Amino acid sequence: EPEVTQTPSHQVTQMGQEVILRCVPISNHLYFYWYRQILGQKVEFLVSFYNNEISEKSEIFDDQFSVERPDGSNFTLKIRSTKLEDSAMYFCASRGRRYGYTFGSGTRLTVV
Amino acid sequence: SQQGEEDPQALSIQEGENATMNCSYKTSINNLQWYRQNSGRGLVHLILIRSNEREKHSGRLRVTLDTSKKSSSLLITASRAADTASYFCATDANFGNEKLTFGTGTRLTIIP
Numbered sequence: 627e628p629e630v631t632q633t634p635s636h637q638v639t640q641m642g643q644e645v646i647l648r649c650v651p652i653s654n655h656l657y658f659y660w661y662r663q664i665l666g667q668k669v670e671f672l673v674s675f676y677n678n679e680i681s682e683k684s685e686i687f688d689d690q691f692s693v694e695r696p697d698g699s700n701f702t703l704k705i706r707s708t709k710l711e712d713s714a715m716y717f718c719a720s721r722g723r724r725y726g727y728t729f730g731s732g733t734r735l736t737v738v
Numbered sequence: 739s740q741q742g743e744e745d746p747q748a749l750s751i752q753e754g755e756n757a758t759m760n761c762s763y764k765t766s767i768n769n770l771q772w773y774r775q776n777s778g779r780g781l782v783h784l785i786l787i788r789s790n791e792r793e794k795h796s797g798r799l800r801v802t803l804d805t806s807k808k809s810s811s812l813l814i815t816a817s818r819a820a821d822t823a824s825y826f827c828a829t830d831a832n833f834g835n836e837k838l839t840f841g842t843g844t845r846l847t848i849i850p
Binding site for chain 1: 771779780781782783786826828836837838839840841842843
């Protein structure tokens with residue numbers, strides 16, 4: 627069964643550093659998403675991406691965040707200057723024309 | 739209450755018993771989905787129910803949807819120790835983008 631792959635599974639970074647979280651969505655999917663989950667809390671929508679542009683973003687997704695699909699296969703989330711409160715599990719998801727979300731297994735980001 | 743709230747927050751039952759979790763939401767929806775998350779892991783899609791459906795089955799899972807009450811329930815029959823996990827409902831209200839709004843989750847513990 628096709629999978630959404632996320633790397634790395636765990637990333638530790640110092641406050642103020644830039645991080646890039648990587649995702650390989652399912653190849654024929656068209657819609658791509660990033661969600662995050664702070665430990666013990668609910669999963670929150672960050673951003674959706676379709677047709678090579680952001681289609682919607684949440685209040686969390688401020689100027690420190692950006693997304694890219696640089697080569698038609700990878701889908702990346704960049705945090706420019708990480709803060710302690712960015713520590714969370716980040717989930718990538720993709721969806722095809724027919725409804726059906728597939729989530730990756732997540733990247734646990736720890737900012738120290 | 740927030741869009742997508744589950745109750746109870748935590749549920750412990752004996753193996754073999756049935757587990758029922760509820761989800762309430764506030765706005766009109768297109769679909770409602772249930773996900774499982776083992777501790778610190780990724781989100782596993784369990785079942786999707788469309789707004790024009792009232793009940794759906796998948797193996798030991800039964801989901802109901804009452805759009806007049808804006809609520810859904812997930813029933814797991816004949817529970818097993820491996821069902822121990824957190825369960826989240828997620829709704830989408832936007833045609834096209836279909837971002838998901840997650841509930842707060844129910845932590846289910848199956849006692850062997």
